[in-house]
Amino acid sequence: MPLIASLLRVPSLPETELLPREFFARPAVEVAPDLLGCVLVHQTAEGLVAVRLTEDEAYAGASDPASHAFRGRTARNAVMYGPPGHAYVYFTYGMHFCVNLVCQGEGDASAVLLRSGLVIDGAALASARRYGTAGGPGADGRAGVRRSTARSTVPREIDLARGPARMCEALAIDRAQNGSDVCVAASPLRVYAAQKPVPGADVSTGPRVGVSRAADVAWRFWITGDPAVSVYRAYAPRRARAKPVTTRGPEGGTIPQ
DNA sequence: GAACGGATTTTCT
DNA sequence: GAAAATCCGTTCC
Numbered sequence: 001m002p003l004i005a006s007l008l009r010v011p012s013l014p015e016t017e018l019l020p021r022e023f024f025a026r027p028a029v030e031v032a033p034d035l036l037g038c039v040l041v042h043q044t045a046e047g048l049v050a051v052r053l054t055e056d057e058a059y060a061g062a063s064d065p066a067s068h069a070f071r072g073r074t075a076r077n078a079v080m081y082g083p084p085g086h087a088y089v090y091f092t093y094g095m096h097f098c099v100n101l102v103c104q105g106e107g108d109a110s111a112v113l114l115r116s117g118l119v120i121d122g123a124a125l126a127s128a129r130r131y132g133t134a135g136g137p138g139a140d141g142r143a144g145v146r147r148s149t150a151r152s153t154v155p156r157e158i159d160l161a162r163g164p165a166r167m168c169e170a171l172a173i174d175r176a177q178n179g180s181d182v183c184v185a186a187s188p189l190r191v192y193a194a195q196k197p198v199p200g201a202d203v204s205t206g207p208r209v210g211v212s213r214a215a216d217v218a219w220r221f222w223i224t225g226d227p228a229v230s231v232y233r234a235y236a237p238r239r240a241r242a243k244p245v246t247t248r249g250p251e252g253g254t255i256p257q
Numbered sequence: 258g259a260a261c262g263g264a265t266t267t268t269c270t
Numbered sequence: 271g272a273a274a275a276t277c278c279g280t281t282c283c
Contacts, residue, residue, distance in 0.1 A: 057275070066275070068268095076268065093276050094265030100275090113275055165276050210275055238262095238273070261281080268274085 010041055010050050012120045016192045021183045024084035028058035028103040028110040033203045033221045035101070035112060037194030039120065042171040044188060047125045049171050051117030051161045052194075055222035055229045057208045059100070061109035065213035069109030080109035085183040089173060096165035099173050101182060101191070115209070115220075117161040118228040119170060126170035131155045163230045198223055210235055 010016075019038060024031055041050045059067040061080070068077040068090065079088040080102055088100040088111050100111035119126050161167035168174070173189070180189045202225075205218040212235040222229045 059275075068275080071269080074268080090275085091267060092274060094267075094274090096265095096276050098275060115275085163277070208275070212274090233276090236261095259281105259283080261279105263278090263280105264276105266274100268272105270272085 010039065010048065010121060010192065012050060013039055013192050013195065016195050018183060018185060019085075019191045019193055021083070021085040024101060024103050024183075025105060026103060028060060028112050029219060031101070031103045032056050032058040032112045032219070033198075033200070033205075035114075035191075036203060036221060036223050037196065037198040039192040039194070040114065040117060040167075040171065040182075040189075041121075041192065042173060042177075042189050044172055046172070047122055049122035049126045050120050051167060051171065052120050052228075053114060053117045054226045055116035055220070057113040057115060057221070058219040059111050059113060061104070064110075066208060066211040066215075067109065067111075070213075073109070077109065079179045080111050082106060082179070085181060087173075087177050087180040087182055087189055089168070089175060089178040091175065092165075097168040097174050098164040099168055099171075099177070113164060114167060115164045116222070116228055116230045117167055118226075119157060119160045123157055123160065126160045127155060127157070129172055130160055130166065130169050158227050162228050206232065207234075209233055212237070 016039070035053050035056055038053050039050050040053060041048060061067060061069045064070060069080050073081055076090060077088070079086055082102060083106050084102050084104060086102045088102055089097055091097055098113060100113045103110045103112060159166065161170045177189050181187050182189055182191045184190065202223055204222050204224045206220050207215050207218055208220045209230065209232055215235060
């Protein structure tokens with residue numbers, strides 16, 4: 001084995017190797033179930049965090065109404081049109097990042113959205129990123145998880161990367177990782193093969209979460225019974241803002257709000 | 258335990 | 271100008 005491979009080896013992955021680019025050079029619906037059990041690693045100056053993938057979703061390109069590529073190429077989705085085995089990171093809902101892995105060949109804008117995983121390395125660092133410093137919830141005054149009630153605000157390790165935006169926060173994935181090649185050992189962000197492949201019989205399928213279009217296709221995949229899988233939420237239209245702000249403050253001198 | 262509303266900004270119509 | 275591949279705390283069964 002090359003020396004560099006041992007130097008970059010992940011503690012929890014003694015015998016596994018990086019996924020080759022050919023792995024991703026297939027339709028996303030084929031790649032998505034095969035990614036379950038594989039390990040996403042992000043190495044930063046702070047340290048290394050690794051998650052074993054437990055849930056993902058396939059997005060086809062121009063033919064999929066739920067895909068970001070459905071309406072053609074834009075500055076945001078450009079990476080999806082590039083070569084397979086690269087990360088497509090996008091920002092959504094004004095505050096969250098989500099990470100995809102690009103599939104097929106160049107020009108086919110398909111990808112797999114990574115939805116959930118179990119942290120198997122760097123849990124302390126992941127927890128610090130999600131909940132603040134290791135002192136516990138609220139220790140640094142951050143709003144993430146507060147002790148507002150006596151129960152149910154205790155962070156759980158199972159929740160560290162359970163959900164697409166949570167996983168990005170645990171792994172410190174943001175715009176800087178958009179376009180990263182996950183198939184080379186020199187990349188801080190990379191994906192390793194599963195130590196023990198997940199049998200097809202252990203993979204469940206269902207509709208994708210939160211999408212309004214093409215809600216009938218079962219392109220969400222997860223490891224059956226795994227606790228580190230996000231809760232399914234059907235698409236729900238967001239209601240209009242309660243305060244239209246059509247007028248300014250009261251005329252008579254009452255204090256706003 | 259389900260349902261709801263707020264936060265917040267990029268992206269495209 | 272509205273919707274969006276979300277998360278979190280609160281409220282109401």
